[in-house]
Amino acid sequence: MYNNRFEKGSTLNLFGYEQNEYPGDNVKYKEENRKKWEVYYSCLEAQTKILGTKLTITPEAILGFETSFVTMDCKICLNPLEFKDKDAIVWEYASPTDDSLAPLEYDEHILMSPQDRSLQIFNLHLEHTGQYVCKLGQSATAPYFLTVVNISESEMNLVHSPAYSEVLDTEWGEWSSCSTCNAVGKRHKLGYCNVYSKKSRSKRMAESQNEDLFDIFIYGIPCHSYILPEKIKQVARIRKNEMMTGFCNTKCPEKKVFEVRDRNGRVLEQADNSKGIYSLRQQLPPIEPTVERRLQYERKGSDIVLECPGNINSDVPIHWQIGDKNVIPEKIVHDSKGRIYISITDRIHINKAKLLDSNIYSCWQLNELAGTIRLVVEKKIKLNFNHTIMLVGVVLILGTFLYIFVKVIANRDAMKNRHLVMS
Structure with missing residues (x-):
């Protein structure tokens, strides 16, 4: 999925700049330019508030679930004149065992948005755990401390409204995109346990001259974060992660047409991005992720869990097919008498596997193939020897x-x- 830096209707002049950067006497472009500067000053004001009286940056500890996604904003403020320098923005990374940061290596699932330079990681895995920092030259934003955990249904509750407590709270992410458009689909959002201090920052500082983790991470720390002391983590395990599901009905996106105009507003070039056509004046789209394929052997009678091995870099829920037939969760539970079901995390659970369960299981997002699993259930002979x-x-x-x-x-x-x- 490619996020074009130019929305529908955006235009460039002959020098390759957006029209509102050089508005001249055009009232419309003057207003757009003014709004850009307002966004810049709002960004500076927000950063000043975060720095506080001690002028210290506030890091954030966040949690991600395996095979899910996470977005980290680059909070560097760029004025409209500096905006052309945004291509020099880089992200650096350090694992929990590394001593220093190093430039992050991007791949088909680790992307930097060409629009706002935010970092997007899809199809999360445990090795993505670590520290992330957005930099521009010598300027850097507050670091993110990401912890990726296995998303186990045994440690997750399905809820319909968030619950709160004094010390342990549920930090809710954003709703995922709808699984389909122009029809009723489903969406979900993940909630993870977050730890907050009972006492306010000012009260803690009055009682102690030393800052603790909660003085630094004022937004709290996830219960499963690798930076949380084990003593606190053991207490925090009493609260489970949660997932909220809901129905949605959204319109399909309109076609995005990139245009190049001359100084008189005449269209010189058009490129329909929705059809995969791009102008030479646009940034190249990122490489589309490959369809992940897996061959999986299992023993007859065992309990099997199938999770989608791939992702099309989208946050929409997974839809499954078995062979060439669509999987309807309620129907497969009824037909298998509960032996096969789809969990709240879009995984296929097969209890007491049978030989006839051998098949091609394919997972889809937005009607695009994300991954396939060829499941082979074998009858293995178990030999019992008399000693x-x-x-x-x-x-x-x-x-x-x-x-x-x-x-x-x-x-x-x-x-x-x-x-x-x-x-």
């Missing part, structure tokens, strides 16, 4: 080898003696 019989067999085998060894030695001595007599 007494096995011991007797070993003794017989060893006895046979010993008998042969003795016979060989005896025959060799007899041949030697016969040779001496003849000579």
Whole structure:
């Protein structure tokens, strides 16, 4: 999925700049330019408030779930004149065991938005855990401390409204995109346990001269974060992660047409981005993720969990097909009498697998193939040995080898003696 830096109707002049950067006497472009400067001053004001009286940056500890996604904003303020320098913005990363930050390596699932330079990581895995910092030259924003955890249904509750407590709270993410458009679909959002201090920052500072983690992470720390002390983490485990689901009905996006105009407003070039056509004046779209394929062998009678091995870099819920048939969660539960079901995290659970469960399982997002799993259920023979019989067999085998060894030695001595007599 490609997020074009130019929305529908955006235009460039002959020099490759947006019209409102050089508005001239055009009232419309003057107003657009003024709004850009207002956004810049609002950004500076927000950063000043975050710095507080001690003028210290506030890091954020966030939680991500495996195979899900996370977005980290680059909070560097750029004025309209500096906006052309945004391509110099970079993200740096350090794992929990690293001593220093290093430039982040992007791939088909780790992307930087060409619009606002935010970092987007899809199809999260445990190795994505670590510290992330957005930089422009010598300027840097407050770091993010990301912890990726396994999203287990046994540790997650399905809820319909968030619940709160004094110390442990549920931090809710944004709603995912709708699973379809121009029709009723589904969406979800994840809530993770977050730890807050009972006391206010001012009260803690009055009682102690030293700052603790909650003085630094004023937005709280996820209960499963790798930076949280183990003593607090053990207490925090009493609260489970949660997922909220809901129905949605959204319109399909309009076509995005990129246009290049001259100074008189005449259209020189058009490119329909929705059809995969881009102008040479646009940034190249990122490489589309490949369809992940997996071959999975399982034993007959075992319990199996299938999770989508890929992602099209979208936050929409997963839709499954078995063979060439769409999976309807309610129907598959009814037809299998509860043996097969789709969990709240869009995973297929197969209890007491049968040979006939062998098939091609494909997962889809927005009608695009994200991954396939070829499941092969095998009938493996389990051999049970009687220890007494096995011991007797070993003794017989060893006895046979010993008998042969003795016979060989005896025959060799007899041949030697016969040779001496003849000579």
